[in-house]
Amino acid sequence: MTESILLHKVHANGADYLVHVAKDEDAAICAPETVAQWCHRRTGIGASGFVQLTPTTAPEHTAEQVHWQLQAYRLDGSPQPVNGDELRAAARILIDEGHVELAPAETLPILTVNGIHDVQPNGSGGFQLDLGRWRLIQNEPTVLVPGLEIPRPGLEIELAGSRVIVIALAHADELAAVHIDTAPTIEPEPVDLPTIAYVVPDEPLVRDSVGWLRMRAWQPVSGGTDAGGTAAAATALAVRYWAGSDAGNRAPNHWRVTTDGGPLQVRMFPTEEGEHLGLAGRAERVFDTRVTLPQGEPR
Structure with a gap:
C-alpha cells in the first residue's frame, strides 16, 4: 500500500x-x-x-x-x-x-x-524569536570571491550552532558585484564551510537609534540565498563590534538588515546567561x- x-x-x-x-x-x-x-x-x-x-x-x-x-x-x-x-x-x-x-x-x-x-x-x-547566545571566534579569516579583486578580512561569529564569516564592503556597488552563487576561497581553509555574509552599512548608519545594513549571503550546499536569518544577525553583531564606541556613544542594539528577500530585524538583549540575539521577519x-x-x- x-x-x-x-x-x-x-x-x-x-x-x-x-x-x-x-x-x-x-x-x-x-x-x-x-x-x-x-x-x-x-x-x-x-x-x-x-x-x-x-x-x-x-x-x-x-x-x-x-x-x-x-x-x-x-x-x-x-x-x-x-x-x-x-x-x-x-x-x-x-x-x-x-x-x-x-x-x-x-x-x-x-x-x-x-x-x-x-x-x-x-x-x-x-515572527520574532530568540536565537540564543553568540561567540566571537578568535581567528583572522580572509575571503576571496569573484567580483572582489583582492581577499577581504572577515570576522567569524558562532551563533545557533552555525559559523558565519562577515565581510565588510565599502559601498553598494561592491555588494552588487559579488558573485553570490560562487563558493568563496577561505584562508585558513576551514574543516567545515561556514556561511559567508557580505555587508554594507547604509548612510547614515544609525537612524532613530536603529542601525541600517544591507547584506547578501552564501551558504554551504545552497549557494547564494535571498535570506539568511542567522547571517543577518551575525552581520549586525559584526558591524556593532567594528563600530565600537564613537565619542562615548555606543553602537545600537537594534538593527534593520535588508536582504534580497526583504528586511529582517535584529536586536541584542541581556539575559541571566549572557547576551542573546533576537530576530524578526516574515x-x-x-x-x-x-x-x-x-x-x-x-x-
Whole structure:
C-alpha cells in the first residue's frame, strides 16, 4: 500500500521551505535522498530546505513546556543547524494547522539540536524569536570571491550552532558585484564551510537609534540565498563590534538588515546567561501538497 504525507510550502524572506508535521514522536525522518528529491528545483517541488516537526516532551533541564522539536535539512538532505528562517516557517505551520494555540504575548518554545528557541508572532504577520547566545571566534579569516579583486578580512561569529564569516564592503556597488552563487576561497581553509555574509552599512548608519545594513549571503550546499536569518544577525553583531564606541556613544542594539528577500530585524538583549540575539521577519504559507513516499521508505 502506497503512503503519502502532507507537505507545506512556506516562504521566509526569500528562503522557501518544505515543512512536514509528523503524527508522533517515533515517526522516522525521511531518507536524505527523498528530501533532496523533494527540494530539487527542476524535478521536485523545489525548496531551500526541509523542516521536520515532531511532537516531544519537555526536557528535564528546563521548566518550559516544550511540545515540538525541529530538525532542519539542507536541500541535499543533509542535516544542518537551525536558522531563524526555519523556525519562522515551522511556527507558521504549527499555528495555521491548529497544532498550537497561543494567547496574546505568549511564546512558542521549539526544541532544536542547539537547544530551545522561543518564537512569538509579531504585529507584521511574521515572527520574532530568540536565537540564543553568540561567540566571537578568535581567528583572522580572509575571503576571496569573484567580483572582489583582492581577499577581504572577515570576522567569524558562532551563533545557533552555525559559523558565519562577515565581510565588510565599502559601498553598494561592491555588494552588487559579488558573485553570490560562487563558493568563496577561505584562508585558513576551514574543516567545515561556514556561511559567508557580505555587508554594507547604509548612510547614515544609525537612524532613530536603529542601525541600517544591507547584506547578501552564501551558504554551504545552497549557494547564494535571498535570506539568511542567522547571517543577518551575525552581520549586525559584526558591524556593532567594528563600530565600537564613537565619542562615548555606543553602537545600537537594534538593527534593520535588508536582504534580497526583504528586511529582517535584529536586536541584542541581556539575559541571566549572557547576551542573546533576537530576530524578526516574515513567514508566509504558499501552498500544501501531498507526496507519495518511495516504496520501502521507513515511517
